[in-house]
Amino acid sequence: MFVQLRYTFRLYPAPGQCQALARAFGCARVAYNDTIAARREAWGDGQRRLSDAEVSKRLTESKKTPERAWLAEVSSVVLQQAIAEANSAHRNWLASLSGKRKGPTLGAPRFRSRRDNRQAIRFTKNARFAITTGGKLRLPKIGDVLVTWSRDLPADPSSVTVILDAAGRYHASFVVQVDDALLPPVETEAGIDLGLASFAVCSNGRVIDNPRFLRNAEKRLKRAQQALSRKEKGSNNRKKAVRTVARANAKVADARKDFLHKTSTTIIRENQAVYVEDLCVKGLARTKLAKSVHDAGWGLFLRLLQEKAARYGRTFAKVDRWFPSSQVCSACGIKDGPKPLSVREWTCPHCGTRHDLDQNAARNIHLEGRRTAAGRAASACGEDVRPGSGPADPDEAGTHRSAA
Numbered sequence: 016m017f018v019q020l021r022y023t024f025r026l027y028p029a030p031g032q033c034q035a036l037a038r039a040f041g042c043a044r045v046a047y048n049d050t051i052a053a054r055r056e057a058w059g060d061g062q063r064r065l066s067d068a069e070v071s072k073r074l075t076e077s078k079k080t081p082e083r084a085w086l087a088e089v090s091s092v093v094l095q096q097a098i099a100e101a102n103s104a105h106r107n108w109l110a111s112l113s114g115k116r117k118g119p120t121l122g123a124p125r126f127r128s129r130r131d132n133r134q135a136i137r138f139t140k141n142a143r144f145a146i147t148t149g150g151k152l153r154l155p156k157i158g159d160v161l162v163t164w165s166r167d168l169p170a171d172p173s174s175v176t177v178i179l180d181a182a183g184r185y186h187a188s189f190v191v192q193v194d195d196a197l198l199p200p201v202e203t204e205a206g207i208d209l210g211l212a213s214f215a216v217c218s219n220g221r222v223i224d225n226p227r228f229l230r231n232a233e234k235r236l237k238r239a240q241q242a243l244s245r246k247e248k249g250s251n252n253r254k255k256a257v258r259t260v261a262r263a264n265a266k267v268a269d270a271r272k273d274f275l276h277k278t279s280t281t282i283i284r285e286n287q288a289v290y291v292e293d294l295c296v297k298g299l300a301r302t303k304l305a306k307s308v309h310d311a312g313w314g315l316f317l318r319l320l321q322e323k324a325a326r327y328g329r330t331f332a333k334v335d336r337w338f339p340s341s342q343v344c345s346a347c348g349i350k351d352g353p354k355p356l357s358v359r360e361w362t363c364p365h366c367g368t369r370h371d372l373d374q375n376a377a378r379n380i381h382l383e384g385r386r387t388a389a390g391r392a393a394s395a396c397g398e399d400v401r402p403g404s405g406p407a408d409p410d411e412a413g414t415h416r417s418a419a
């Protein structure tokens with residue numbers, strides 16, 4: 016079995032390379048936006064669908080016009096990748112409209128802007144990017160860019176995405192296909208309840224709190240945001256404050272990612288099966304819980320658990336998000352009514368068990384997750400499924416399995 020992993024490193028392009036990258040970001044954006052516009056127009060015109068070949072041909076033709084001639088200055092693979100992203104964004108939208116795609120209804124794909132917080136371009140193998148013997152990243156029509164390698168790539172990367180974030184930092188994110196390394200099996204399993212008071216509560220009693228360094232970084236971000244709101248529009252001080260906020264934001268994002276990576280690794284190592292509630296993070300994000308949901312990084316946490324479970328041969332399942340994990344007694348199974356968020360403890364009226372609400376929810380998620388996983392194993396019967404390995408949810412980007 017092979018799994019795809021992402022390895023991300025900091026890039027330090029020279030000034031000329033920054034210019035070339037800015038040009039590539041701009042061209043990719045135009046190719047993306049032109050594709051979205053063309054598809055949108057065709058769809059508005061009697062719900063016509065353009066084929067991928069048609070879209071590609073339009074780009075090739077537009078390069079011959081004076082308005083778009085400058086697109087030829089960047090690697091064509093970068094443009095093709097941008098078009099492919101626009102194609103799948105449009106298709107996902109149509110699938111969501113027709114109900115073929117699970118989850119909340121998607122909005123029509125937005126146009127990308129030079130003011131977006133994240134600019135990205137993707138080079139595939141066809142683009143002939145390479146890692147030089149001197150350890151630099153060779154990008155076509157950009158040059159040899161300095162990379163800080165914090166760890167070794169386990170295999171040849173199949174693609175690299177170059178990202179510029181709001182804090183002005185460049186990163187290279189490599190996709191690498193590796194043989195999955197199974198961890199020795201263990202007896203324990205865990206249901207995990209993601210909380211607001213603490214980050215997560217496990218059914219085995221372990222409580223995971225948000226670490227202090229993350230809370231501190233968040234406090235600094237808040238202060239920077241408040242300082243920004245007091246600055247006069249258009250002033251130099253405001254520009255400075257915007258940069259401070261962007262840097263504080265990047266610090267929070269890094270601290271959170273680090274915490275989520277370490278926590279998910281520990282949980283996957285210690286448990287043979289991990290069950291979580293499918294939060295439908297997008298749906299929650301529209302409610303007033305929005306800020307805490309985003310801050311807690313739950314979406315990324317679930318993705319990391321799923322990827323690592325696939326990589327190390329552990330079971331991973333999401334429990335239906337409508338499953339009333341906080342209303343059922345995990346001891347006797349009776350369903351009590353909903354409880355306000357302020358209630359932290361609860362005594363079951365049927366069997367008299369005294370519950371901590373989060374612990375009870377985690378135990379319910381554990382029980383329901385086992386049922387979900389067992390049902391899935393039964394329905395997959397006859398296919399070549401390795402016992403103990405959780406097949407990846409096909410809707411989740413991240414881990415893609417392929418036969419060895």
Ligand SMILES: [Zn+2]
Pocket residue numbers: 344345346347348349363364365366367368
């Ligand atoms: Zn009970």
